[in-house]
Amino acid sequence: MTASIRKASAKSAKMRALTIVLSVMFISFILGSVIVKGQSTKSASSDNTYFTNITVDKGDTLWSIASQYIDYDYYDNIYEYMEQLRTLNNITSDKVYAGDNLIVIRYSNDSDN
Numbered sequence: 594m595t596a597s598i599r600k601a602s603a604k605s606a607k608m609r610a611l612t613i614v615l616s617v618m619f620i621s622f623i624l625g626s627v628i629v630k631g632q633s634t635k636s637a638s639s640d641n642t643y644f645t646n647i648t649v650d651k652g653d654t655l656w657s658i659a660s661q662y663i664d665y666d667y668y669d670n671i672y673e674y675m676e677q678l679r680t681l682n683n684i685t686s687d688k689v690y691a692g693d694n695l696i697v698i699r700y701s702n703d704s705d706n
Contacts, residue, residue, distance in 0.1 A: 594694055595626040597693060607693060641701050641702065642698060642699075642700060643698070643699045643700070643701060644681075644696050644697070644698060645662075645696070645697050645698075645699050646691070646693050646694055646695070646697075647694070647696075647697055648692065648694055648695075649689045649690060649691055649692065649694075649695060650666055650691060651691040652653070652691075653689060653691070654687065654689065655675055655678065655687040655688075655689050656671070656675065656678070656687065657669050658678070658697065659674045659675045660696065660700060662674075662697045662698070663691070664699070666700065666701045667700055674698075675687070678695065678696075678697065678698070681696050681698065682695050682696055
């Protein structure tokens with residue numbers, strides 16, 4: 594009887610240890626994901642970020658507008674900037690039409706002011 598109790602107790606202790614290890618790993622993964630997502634290798638301070646209203650001309654695309662206004666000191670690629678433009682202007686596709694008004698993000702270095 595005591596051997597089976599010890600066996601059950603050992604099994605229970607192993608299960609608790611495994612549960613603790615898996616829980617710590619899961620929490621570490623979640624926290625790591627949140628931290629990495631929140632970090633950006635490039636960032637702009639609010640004192641050098643400007644918003645400009647533009648009117649879309651015939652033949653303009655979101656890509657051509659992004660190409661004109663992107664500052665690669667603040668974005669890793671044009672897709673990042675286009676996503677920011679879509680979010681800022683509450684649009685869900687890359688389609689823009691002549692006459693549309695869009696807000697674009699511009700940056701200025703201290704030496705530009």
